[in-house]
Each structure stands twice: as structure tokens, then as C-alpha cells.
Amino acid sequence: MTEKRREKKADLKARLITAGTALVAEQGLKGLRARDIAERAGSALGGLYTVFDDLDGLVLHINSGTLKRLETALNAALPPSGDIEETFLSLSLAYLRFALAERNLWSALFEHRMPEGVAVPEWHLAEHAFLIGLIAPPLARQMPDASADDIAIRARTVFSAVHGVIAISLEGRFVGITPALLEREVAALARLLATGLQKEPPSRPLVS
């Protein structure tokens, strides 16, 4: 029965992620402390480092859980029709509501930085792919001549634009904006993106 060891380790890992998630939700990523996590998870300080290489490893797993919940929320918001305008609008507003509901955890997705020179592991990068997967299909219908790569890039642009509006707003860097107005802006942008972003003619020269 070497299985008991596996179970204990898996249990500790789960408890650490749960504790870390709760702490990020309460105090934000900046307030996350190894000692607090260990205490909350009912383990010794060193226990954390038997499961993860360092705090960044734990944060990656916290963010992984947040991404899974985001995926669930966005999938639930997908309209059955597949109409691009309806889809973008519904996804954008669902994204906004998720960001508001899980503010600190959502922020942690984008605030977290690996140490200088250390890359985000491949398995975690791949977890972001579903976002493109949600946006690309209706977009592809509207860009019949575009390659799959171009559609993926354009889908990323669509996501990034909506994300930018929400992120800048919730960061509170500019003048504040009411939730209702933020919804209005997100909706307006989503509608515009749904109808306007045809494939750019590659030959059209840019302003230098």
C-alpha cells in the first residue's frame, strides 16, 4: 500500500490550493504568504515545498482552477444559435460578470508574473486555449477565406480588446465608471467586434 502516500500528498496538494485560492480571493495576489497558506491548509511551512517548487507553482495551480471556473461560466453563456453577434455579446457580458464575481482571483490570472527568465509552463499556457476556441468558430464563419492561424489570431484580438476594457476599468486607474456603464461599453464593443473585424487585406499598407 504505497497508495496511502499518494493520497496524503494529493490531499495536501488539494488543501494547499484551496487555502491559497481562499487567501487570494480575500486579500489579492499581493497578500499571499507562504506561512498563511500552510497554516490555513493545516500543514507545516515546509510542506508547501514538498508539493510545489515554490509559491509560483502554487499560484499557477490557483490560476488553473480559476480558468476552469471561467471556462464553465463562458460555456454556460454560449447561445445555442451560434450567431456571432449574440455569441460575442453573451460571452463578453459573462466574462465581465465573472471578473466582477471573482475579482481578486480573476486579477491574479493577469497580475502574476514568473521570475525573471522563467517561462510559464506549457501545460498552463495551454489552459488558456479554450478562450480562443469559444471565439474562433463564429468568427470563422464570417472569415471564410482566412487560415486557421489568422482566425486564431483574430480571436485573440477580440478577446484582448474586451479584456482590456474590463481590466482597465477594474484596475481603477482612470476615472471610475459605474457597473452599468461598463456593461454598456463592453456590449457596444462586443457588437462592433462581431460585425466589423473582417480579415484585413494583407496587402493594404499601414501608416508608417
Next chain:
Amino acid sequence: MTEKRREKKADLKARLITAGTALVAEQGLKGLRARDIAERAGSALGGLYTVFDDLDGLVLHINSGTLKRLETALNAALPPSGDIEETFLSLSLAYLRFALAERNLWSALFEHRMPEGVAVPEWHLAEHAFLIGLIAPPLARQMPDASADDIAIRARTVFSAVHGVIAISLEGRFVGITPALLEREVAALARLLATGLQKEPPSRPLVS
């Protein structure tokens, strides 16, 4: 001559900001250390705390300088015509180039967070206003019935959308994208925003 004291203090402050700016440019905001700053500025460690309350105060001033350079760069990119499409396109590409040229300093603008519960000081929030001021005038011409507040909000949406595309790309969270393709996406978005974001009819209901 109590002036000599003022000068020395102002000189120290300038040296600290210069040193901090250089260090952020070289190693990013995460790599910024009080001891490194003091050493490079030729002051004792404690000197930093005679000028600033804490490191956040210094970062605010570093970011302030970055914003001023950004303002200069964007003003230089303003086309004489005042045409909205030309303006948005030119501003967006200038913003992208600034972000690429001063990557770490530009990142610091948005990465930096005040400690839990501490607000960004008013004087620094106000320094972001020029961005709205650049975008609002051509937008106002296209939204003759909109209030000044609505135009400011819409201008912020325009900035945020372009910023989002650039930020997500430079964060490298999704699959990488070449600089040329990023320019293409930014240009496509800028053009779309220039022509498409009319004032939203306030009565139009949103999808629930």
C-alpha cells in the same frame, strides 16, 4: 541660504528616480530593490526614505516619467488632419511602438499595485487623463449628440481595447505572435474603432 538644502534634496530625488527608472528598464518592476536603487543613486539606503514614503512612492514617480514620455510620443504621432481613422491608427501604432521600445517601463505602468487598501494618489491618476484627451476630440466629432462624460467613457473604451490587445500580446500568455502580425491586428482594431463605435442607443436592452 536654506536653498542649498532644497537643491540637495531635489537632486537626490532626481537621482533616485533616474536610478529606479534604469533598474526597472533593465530588470522589470519585480526586480526593483531598495538597496540597488540607493547604490546606483549614490546614496545611503535610508536616503530613499527621506524623499519617498516607501518604494511605492518612488515607483509612482518612475511611472510618472514614463507617462510623460508616452504623452510626448503620442502627441508627436497626432496627424494634422484630425481625421478619426487616421488619428486612431496613428495613435495606436505609436502606442504599440512605445510599448515595445520601453517594454519594462511600460509594463510597470500597469503591473504596479498599491498595497491593500491604499489608493493611487490623485495627482498620479490625473496624469493618465491626457490619453482620453487625445482620443476624445475626433470621437466627439463623430458623436455630436453625446455628452462630454459619454465621450470620455467611450474614449477610455477605445484606449482600453487597443491597450488590451497589446498588453495580452506582450505578456505572452497566449501563443506568441510576430510583431508584424501584432501591428496588423492593432491597425485593424483601430480602424474598426474609428468608424464603428457610435454612441450606443441608451434604450436598447442588453441580453440578460
Next chain:
DNA sequence: GCATAAAAATGAACGATGTTCAAGATGTAA
């Protein structure tokens, strides 16, 4: 069951960090 070896959990200790403050250095004014 018991003894023994292997593995894992523990928390004191380490190095690095931001910040403070008593002591010394420097500037101001008579």
C-alpha cells in the same frame, strides 16, 4: 508483531527584503 529501512513531514534557521531610527555629519545663523 517487531525491527529496520525508506520516505515524508516538520519548523528552526538562513539569506534577502523593505523600513526604521539612534548616532554622527553637515548646514544655518548669531
Next chain:
DNA sequence: TTACATCTTGAACATCGTTCATTTTTATGC
């Protein structure tokens, strides 16, 4: 020059992430 006020300094402190010798727990052989 002297006496006072002010500023500068860097050792000391508190707190952080991380390590690792020690202790405890688990697995194995008889």
C-alpha cells in the same frame, strides 16, 4: 567660531520565501 537645527547614514529589525537536519510516519522482511 559656536551652538543649534537639520539631514544623512547604515546597522538593526521585522518579515518574507526557501532550505535542510531532525523527527515522525510509513513500508517491508522475518
